[in-house]
Amino acid sequence: MSTSMDMPEEDESGQSSKAENVESMRNQLKAEVETIDEFENNCMKEALLASRKSKPKLVSAQAVLSSRLEPEIIQKELFVSASEKPEDWEPNSMLNWSETNTGAKEKDRENENTKHTAGKGGLFSGEMSRKNTWLAGQRERLRGKRRERLEGRAENIEEEDDNTANEKEMNPGIRLRHTQRQWSSKEAQDEESEKDVTGLRGAAQGNIDGDAEMRGTIPHRIFSKVLANSFASSSSSSSSSFNYSSAESDEVFSEGEEMAKRKDVRRCRSWRTFLTMMQWSKRRQSSWIQLAGHQGNFQLGESGEVLKRFNEVEDTCLQALMSDPLHQFVPRYHGHISRNGENYIRLEDLLSGLKQPVIMDCKMGIRTYQEEEIVKARTKASIRRDMYQKMVKVDPTAPTEEEHARRGVTKLHYMQWRDSTSSTATLGFRIEGIMTENGIVQRDFSQTQSKAQVTEALLLFTKRQVDILEAYLSRLDVLKETLKESAFFRSHEVIGSSLLFVHDRPTNKANIWMIDFGKTTPVPSNVHLKHDIPWVEGNREDGYLLGLASLISLLHVAIREIRGQGLKTHHSLTEHIVSEFNQHQPGINEATTDFLKETTVTNNMD
Ligand SMILES: Nc1ncnc2c1ncn2[C@@H]1O[C@H](COP(=O)(O)OP(=O)(O)OP(=O)(O)O)[C@@H](O)[C@H]1O
């Protein structure tokens, strides 16, 4: 894994070589990390088990089981053995912790960077404080042990390495650390450790492009690059989902960058950096981020796989899709597995092998409820308090008087309201969540409705990078063609399914995947779905192609916007979108165009 690293030469005193020392330190650390892994996995397992009883949708802004959070966890617990669990450690707390609202979480991180005190403010202050106090104690003790173990060796290695490193390549943050690397006082060492934690977080969260300020930290430039680009060999051995499943995989970035990054790898020799990288890289290969959907529905699988809670409807669809032309857009299906008495579907992990995945989940279709839910609402509707609460939080006037009185709504009413207040009913898709490369997850798109708002979100997601937008466009074009050939698509009402957009600059990949077939059902053989006409109860149309057309046209709008041809006025943008739509959907029927015109006119474009 580290063969390309420059390790120190053997010294003259005949002592064992520094390379061996580093090797031995690495092994020690590896062993420790494995112990921690086991501990974390157990905690996570218990947490997931506990969360199974109820499985609310993910509502907070942070990813579940996010590998981007792992470096932080590793740093917090790096030197803690499984047997040293605090008494008040609860498995569930780990899950909660990783689901903390991003804003609060970032604040907590900043606070942690400066001091580890109990009783801080913030959403999870009590929990964080307990953990912090405990972790600070553990860290302190283990630092002592580590110091004993490494003293005398580390300093030499580090000094030599730092001296040989080209200082011009260092940013001020690294130089600061360089001058501060004195092991003489406890304070100096503590400060140093904190800086490393900070650097790791920044780097691990893809903090290459100046997002550091958000965390009140200076990104470690070389370190960040190394993290982003080293271990290419190890990660390439795990299958890249893009290459594996898709012949159309889009390589959107230039080769030149790769060369520059390799140079950086050679330059980076700090043993500390090296060891930390090892931890981080180990975790990064099993990256998993759940952007949307129900909490507790997923588990980590074998390398390159995720496990999704078994659902017969979805399972049947996935099996059928494996032999359909659409298979290239669907994660590979590997059958079932049972864990702790629960059945799971084994799916290809679409993030496997990626280094800084940027993800967007778009729920497709002009409605997200099945026709049978209407029937159910008429006959035996259950009243949902949770949905009432979600509803009034956004719009206290949305429930009817009767619903206010009973403080509950039917699921159908809630779903219809969600569809009408987002872009689902008008554009035929809605954004469920976006994770940018710095690891920040945004799920607050429930009111993102107009084309202008959605275009803004697309620009945010792609960071206004035309090559990425174009890669997505070409992928959507292939999808559109493939859908025409798909027997599966012709014969299924596709409700609540998502397109997962994923790009990853370090590996030059961008791709789009069809996921979530839990509410995709076959229609009787005498029903011929078009997928591009408005829905009326009974026709079972889902408007999937309307959503696809909207997405395509809005990607075009986004590209024009970047190229300075953005159309500013309400009217012109409306016209533009309709004309884009016609241009890109020549086969579309009049009803669809009318539908789009209607929805365009009713949208607020400002
Ligand atoms: N095969 C996969 N590889 C990587 N990530 C995935 C995969 N499948 C799902 N995800 C992640 O999990 C999230 C939720 O997936 P999915 O929509 O299938 O879950 P769900 O619980 O059925 O959702 P819903 O509640 O909308 O029905 C996605 O947004 C994506 O981030």
Ligand SMILES: O=P(O)(O)O[C@@H]1[C@H](O)[C@H](O)[C@@H](OP(=O)(O)O)[C@H](OP(=O)(O)O)[C@H]1O
């Ligand atoms: O996105 P929101 O506003 O959180 O609302 C959820 C969303 O509409 C899901 O699609 C739906 O699950 P299904 O599609 O599986 O029905 C879930 O219903 P649920 O709470 O009954 O699971 C809703 O709570």
